[in-house]
Amino acid sequence: MADRPTGYRKQTRSVVHAQNGMVATSHPLAAMAGIQILQQGGNAFDAAVATAAALCVVEPMMTGLGGDMFALIYDAKRREIKGLNASGRAPRAATPDYFEQNGFTSIPANGILSVTVPGVVDGWAQLLESCGTLTFQEVLAPAIRYAEEGFPIPEMVSYYWKKAEPLLLRSEEASQHYLIHGKAPKEGTLFKQPGLAWSLKQIAKNGRDAFYQGEIADKIDRYMTDHQGLLRKEDLKEHRSQWVQPISTHYRSYEVLEIPPNGQGLVVLQMLNILENFDLKAMGHNSAEYIRLFVEAKKLAYADRDRYIADSEFADIPLDRLLSKEYAKELAGTIQSGVKEIPSGAELGGDTVYLTVTDKEGNVASVTNSIFSVFGSGVLIPDTGIFLHNRGSLFSLDRHHPNVLQPGKRPFHTIIPGMVLKDGKPLISFGVMGADMQPQGQVQTLVNLIDFGMNIQAAGDAPRFRHYAHGVFLESEIEPAICRELSRQGYTLLNLSDGDDFVVGGYQGIFIDPETGLFQGGSDPRKDGCAIGF
Template sequence: MTSLSGLVILMTATAMLGFQHGDRPAPNSGGTRSPVLAMNGMVATSQPLASAAALRVLEDGGNAVDAAITAAAVLNVVEPVMTGIGGDMFALIYMQQDKKPVGLNGSGWAGSKATVDFFRSRSLNDIPGTGMYSVSVPGAVAGWSKLHQKYGKLPISRLLAPAIEYAEKGFPVSEIIAGQWQGTEEKLRQTPDAARVLLINGRAPRHGEIFKMPELARSLRAIAEQGRDAFYKGEIARKIVEFSNKNGGMLTLSDFAEFDAQWVEPVSTNYRGYDVYELGPQTQGMTVLQMLNILEGYDLKSLGHNSPEYVHLMVEAKKLAYTDRDAYIADPDKARVPVSRLISKEYAAERRKLIDRDRAMPSARPGLPENGDTVYLTVVDKDRNAVSFINSLFGYFGSGLVAGDTGIVLQNRGALFRLEARHPNVIAPRKRPFHTLIPALVLKDGKPFFSFGVMGGDMQPQGHVQALVNMIDFGMDVQQAGESPRFRHAGGSVLLESAFDGSVRSALGGKGHHIASAIDAWGGYQGIVIDPRSGVLMGGSDPRKDGLAIGW
């Protein structure tokens, strides 16, 4: 492998001291950068080192799937707060050989010992957000393998080589990740392995400091040499299960050996002439489609972008869709989810009637009878194969646990299960939990047009809808659509970025919304558009993260 150590990336700064709207000599004078344009391939990730490594794969003859796997692996090393091979992944793929979007569910299941009684017998009413009780079988490696077996061109050893190099030789810690890492110091100090692997003398690495992960490098090398079996049937599985047993967990060797990722059929709706594809349950992808169906009944452009009236309608649509999400979404192999009804235009029309354009609804109820944090990346190659890919540990450093000397941080996705016996998302052996992870893919006239995602847990559907409406209704380019000021409804409040002025806040308050401000609540966007006329690739990357879109 050619060393990446000498690679220099020249990029426009994502933020400038004193930068004001109108200072930039471009049509989008208030933006931080232009879209990146290319013809032969494009990568957009939340870390420049990952984008560069993936671009090298494209230059070496790899396709979009190869490059996506490389980017995901590098992100597992250089952005360990958010992601890792101890987590899960999902992808939406459009390959020219298929001529249609295909979904991949690379999320792990609960251990064989995971039952409601297991938790009740320990006097628990909820599943803890950290520790071994929150850990499910990691699905990411199985997902990578499934993708590579069906579509990959280059050997997996080539694809994982950049990640192994960064883990062994070290990488400079980027600014935003350094801040997030510092905020998790206390969490990591709770267990000896996490403190040893992820801290330097009890502290987080600082911005610009070189950090090495030799134990993770060994695990990645084993996967590169032996494939997925190294993780699910070999030494890595044995060590994770031993660690689980030692710490009171629910995982068994057979839970690993018998697990695999699944090819799934995406769900979709048409929004103003664009076919929007998301992954169905157990992800929250259909929530995006519900919101779009509700909003399609309004002339949003006439309201003005980010006006009080516009934000109000977006928030009210979110309330209705999220209420259904929380009531119904679960593992479709274990529970019945009425997807077709929930994403129908007729159902959206019924729900739309509940919205008062002048007053915020205090709460929303599910519309049907009750039944018994993250990295995102996208790649498009010279053949216009497109991959929309998301990989995550869920919380910052997941469960807060590192499995012995594997260097692998274990996710805490199991914390999203419920303990109410009649809830569709109730915990059960070998059941997949509700998932916040959602990649997105948009087709125009049957061809891939926009591959994108917005990482950020509960923010993801709201971020997807805002980016889509920015582009489709307001005509923004791929960069503007992602960096435009965002808002978020969470915990009964409407959170607004600082770019919203006082008049918007006051008007929303007058409609009955509780207004609040927040930092680091907006997710992280990456997107690639394929111009339907010229075929030019246009990439955008969120200035709220350390990321980079790059092409050739």
């Protein structure tokens, strides 16, 4: 890394250091669940599943058993890096004809018709079977305990839960079990989830088949049939996650890894390739010149995202071209002074969780779990505590678009765990959550680390910005003079009064010291979480 610069936000907390293992995520109880598994002798992959399952309990608006998962892992014993795509597919009955014949011009943003097969439970099973050392019963124990005995609602969880009140009130089942007298539970409330505890116990006892073929599948099928949904038990039974080869690029002297499409990790790599053509350090951190360049690079990469990214089994995606340095140089050459007009494409909202785990054997897990929007589709399966996600809403009904809805197809996906290698070995495992913000946040964090020399905590603390189709949002710590200069150049600056600190995503990261093998952890102050090591 470069020498530390001056002029960026003072760190909110110290870097966490540890030698035996580390977990970084958005909720302390989930981080502790992972640490407990490591201390009991489990490895990073066991701990990652335990952390993810705990997050399903303590952040139910962000993730759950009814969602999807992506992971990048380094298996130290095999010296192997690979990706896991545990995103689910469209039901057999889901076709553009069905939606058009029922009067839809697009797939609903939420509700029962936005549901696709949940892939996360199978993803956990694949991770444990391939790389873990413990059983479902062992790694799900902390999550079951939190669900049965309850957990106190922290500040940010309370904030997001309250945002979901209108969605939850649409469903008698959801409002009865996830609201208190029609309101979200307040900060400090002890909240229990007996239905979710039952579901977790089913999986602990019977494995992934409990979800895809057993009583949970029966309950999902029954609810979908009774409420005119499209998902059926046959769709669940057919689901399998897929191990994939990560895609990558070299930025400066570092190799950055992402999951290939149907995820949007490609965008991170394209943006880095474009930015590599410029001396960012000379521009200065969060200078007007740097922010302008970043926004224009983002527009170019996101235009390709909206043009190409879909399920690679159904679409021909020119990855070699899109990832080439020559193409990036061409794009960089089109960035001129002023504001470049590029079709805005999809503007994606959404919320999710990220976690990363390392252990003393050198294993690394970079994992994203999600039900997409806050509480997903809003559909709660009775007696299970399972909200089904709304990833189907990201399909297009345009038959000429690569992401057009087709039975058995995976939708375009926002979740993107990240990993950085140095000399072929894991150096950084990290993620920045927040739908459209995820690639923007990952690139800003990497530039903070690589170009501006920040440590793993400062890189997430530093003020961020986010480009929307209608303007740019800058966190308040970015200097007024820079805001004025961007306005002068033609950018519309957005004033998002509600939740200013939260539109720029939530970051978590672990740095693995290449000289000592020791761990350094950082966790975003914009979330409730922390990095914990031992």
